[in-house]
Amino acid sequence: MKLSEYLLATLKEAPNDAETISHKLMVRAGMIRKVASGIYNFLPIGLRVFRKVENIIRDEMNKAGAIEVMMPYVTPSDLWIKSGRWDIYGKELLRFNDRAGREFCLGPTHEEVVTDLVDKEIKSYKNLPLTIYQIQPKFRDEIRPRFGVMRAREFVMKDAYSFDINEESADKSYSKMFDAYKRIFERCGLKFRAVEADSGNIGGSFSHEFMVLAETGEDVIMVCDECDYAANIETTPVVFKQKDLDLQEHEKKRGAGKNMPENKIEKISTPSCVSAKDVAEFVGVKISKIVKTMVLSTNEGIEAVLLRGDHELSLTKYKKHRGLDFAELASDNEISKLKTVKGFTGPMNLELKIYADNELKNMTSYVTGGNEKDFHLLNVNHGRDFHIEGFMDCRQSMDGDECPGFPEYTLKSTRGIEVGHVFKLGTKYSESMSAVFTDKDGKNQHFFMGCYGIGVGRVVAAAVEQNNDENGITLPINIAPxxxxxxxxxxxxxxxxxxxxxxxxxxxxxxxxxxxxxxxxxxxxxxxxxxxxxxxxxxxxxxxxxxxxxxxxxxxxxxxxxxxxxxxxxxxxxxxxxxxx
RNA sequence: CGGGGUGUAGCGCAGCUGGUAGCGCACCUGUUUUGGGAACAGGGGGUCGGAGGUUCGAGCCCUCUCACCCCGACCA
Missing domain, CATH: 3.40.50.800 (Anticodon-binding domain)
Incomplete structure (x- = not known):
């Protein structure tokens, strides 16, 4: 290629909307140009890198025995209605009608289409296992697209789907893909880690994310330096230990024949103290003596969860342990309907079901909101003063937490870019969409499925994020343009x-x-x-x-x-x- | 969706108390150059995001609107 005849669109200065190194460099190097928010042109240099990554992925998929197909990215609503996701999927799903008024959406992922496809084509166990994949555009109407093609609304994804006769076989398909993913990211020259991710509600199923390590990564992952353990912070389990010392303290404070501490509740004025930190400073206690009450809006209604003041809620873990499909922090409007005041919510006399993080078991005579503006309560105790429906592990992991693998090691947080995700689906979609094959005994069985995604453009961006210097991009030779x-x-x-x-x-x-x-x-x-x-x-x-x-x-x-x-x-x-x- | 911000030439920006729009880079022509984003001379390019309003007069003031960017569940 002679450059005098080529489209080389390099820039001396990066446009002002570029934030991350990779975004700036990709624009300056003439790899990408924005067309609309989260929607990009790939220019020749960018496309060449993109194709190299794509070809590595395709090569490894083929070697792992996956078979390439191409499905439409415009998909009819009836498939989504059948799986039940038409109503569950929120505004991310871009919906529209054709000239006859039929409803469609731009496919954000293809479980529905592929399940339908395989259900129609595969009738017998003799044709299983089967893994098919495609490399094709997706559209997700993201809340906030950013960092160039890192989080775009339109993006190209390699998505593979495995179909097996049973769980054991499905696990083998999963591990084949897992291994293929490792080879793909190694060939792309990336520093990455496979981390445990949210495993969803289906018992026995599991999931791994492939994270490229980068400071600008949008995900926080917890890693153990001593062992291989790594997990997304959203899902990292916290190893809970009942504190003996506190129990002894607890004993001392017990009244004769009573089961609870005798410290009396005290109502105190805490003007404008709305955060746990404010309250701790104002009252003059450690933040770990504060209990914060968070009100959640879920598919089972409004409920509350208690956490130690210095802990953060993991909604992912909360949903999982509560078995909820949906949960988010309640809106101001929802809170205003309760007998409380935003910023001063506490568990006492709160007419909601109250759950709590395991750590609450170690706490007595703590500070909570008073459900009244500018007031908190001292010496509150669960059991005596209010009822907790259940305890669970629902706080986010922090630096220094015990490694779930080995008690003697501790976890450290780092940031990563999620470039791939492998997921064991089980029979979730084959059941909802009634997709079956005939087994040895002539009986209909639901397919055991897995799905496996890689964001191709995101791999390119992640590679640039990891390979650059003051003069520009330094991609390894096998993915350089x-x-x-x-x-x-x-x-x-x-x-x-x-x-x-x-x-x-x-x-x-x-x-x-x-x-x-x-x-x-x-x-x-x-x-x-x-x-x-x-x-x-x-x-x-x-x-x-x-x-x-x-x-x-x-x-x-x-x-x-x-x-x-x-x-x-x-x-x-x-x-x-x-x-x- | 809430909060904040920005829209002026392809890119980066300036434009004062309202007076008919400019700089750098890029682009075009010519000459001289050619080892780390050359020099000189000349030139082209803007309905100032859009609509409406105030005014003798609006890039600037007012209203509405669109686009783009940043921050945000951690306060319950």
């Missing part, structure tokens, strides 16, 4: 151009992905562009060195230059060939 650029520093010098053209042709003959920067630009611009878009190998041909019969080979990442005699040009080509393969 080109292998080699030939840079003649003076396009008017016939000798220089002849040699440049010659080397360019030789590289093409060897199937090296090469560009010739024959633009009538100064050498400086060519160097800057080559570095910015991240061509790993640069062959520099200039008049002065050519007089000495040499050309230069420069390594993008290390900036090291090798001088090579023209007569040894074959050696150069062989050297490049080795690096590329």
């Amino acid at each position: 080109f292998h080699v650029t030939v840079i003649p520093t003076d396009t008017k010098n016939i000798e220089v151009m002849n040699n440049a053209n010659n080397i360019y042709d030789l590289l093409i003959d060897k199937n090296i992905e090469v560009i010739l920067d024959d633009r009538k630009e100064s050498a400086g611009i060519k160097f800057k562009d080559a570095d910015l878009i991240g061509i790993p190998l640069q062959i520099i041909i200039g008049p002065k060195s050519l007089e000495k019969g040499i050309i230069e080979l420069r390594d993008r990442s290390s900036s090291e230059k090798d001088e090579i005699l023209l007569e040894n040009i074959e050696d150069l080509l062989n050297l490049i060939n080795e690096k590329v393969r």
Whole structure:
């Protein structure tokens, strides 16, 4: 490819809406351009990187025995109604009608379509297991698209779906995909970790996210440095230990024959103290002596959950342990209907079902909201003063928490970009959509399913996020847009151009992905562009060195230059060939 | 969805108390250049996001609207 005939759209300055390094660099390198919020053009340089990632994914999918298909991204509502997701899926699902008024949506994922497809085509256990996949655009009307193609509304996803006769077989399909994912991200040169993720409500099912480690990642993951344990913070279990010391304290405070501490509740004025931190400072106790009451709106109605003041609620874990489909923090409006005041909510006389984090078991005589503006209560105790429906592990894990794998190790938080997710579905969709095959005994059985996604554009962005320096992008050679650029520093010098053209042709003959920067630009611009878009190998041909019969080979990442005699040009080509393969 | 912010040339920005729009980069032409984003000379490009209003006069003031960006469940 000659650059004079190419679409190279590099920019000196990044547009002001770009925040992350990868977003800035991808725009500056002419890889992507925004068309609308969360919707992007891929320009030639970007598309080349995209295709390389895509091909690695395709290659590993094929090697793992998955079979490629292509499903539509415009999907009819009846499939979604059948699975029950038409009503559950919120505004993320972009819905519209065709000319006849039929309802459709842009597919955000394809469980419905693929389950329907396999149900119709696969009748017998003899044709199982089967894993099919596609690489195709998806649309999710995200609340807040950001970071360029990292979180886009329209994006390309590789989604695979496995179908098995039973759970045991499904686990094998899952682990094949899991292994394929590891190979894919290794081949892309990414530093990543597979972490345990939300396993949903179905017993025995599990899920892993593949996280590229990056400071700008949107997800927080908890990792153990000593063992392999890693999990999304949303789902990391907290190892609970009943505190003996507190129990002894508790004993001392017990009244004769009574089961509860005798400290009397005290109502105190706490003007404008709405956060646990405010209250702790105002009252002069540790924040860990505060109990905060959070009101939740769920599919089973309004309820409350209690947490220690310095702990954070994990809605994911709460939903899971409560067996809820839906839960979010109650709105101001919902709270205003209760016998309480926002900022001063407490469990006493709150006419709601109250649940609590396990840690509450270790707490006595704590501070809670008074359900009255500017008032809190001291010496509140559950059991004596109010009833807790149930305890569960629902707080978010924190730095220093015990590793669930080994009690002697501790967890540390780090950030990651979720580039892949493998999920064991079980029979969730085959049941809701009545998708069955005939087993050995001639009986109908529901398929055991798994689904496996990779965001292709996000992998590209994550790779850029991990591979860059002050001059631009430094992608590894197997996903760089080109292998080699030939840079003649003076396009008017016939000798220089002849040699440049010659080397360019030789590289093409060897199937090296090469560009010739024959633009009538100064050498400086060519160097800057080559570095910015991240061509790993640069062959520099200039008049002065050519007089000495040499050309230069420069390594993008290390900036090291090798001088090579023209007569040894074959050696150069062989050297490049080795690096590329 | 709530809160905040920004829309002026392709990109980055300036534009005062309202007086007919500018800078840098990019682009085009020519000449000289060519080893890390060249120099000089000349040139093109804007219904100032859109609609309405106030005014003799609006990029600037008012109202509405659209787009884009940032922050936000952790307070219950």
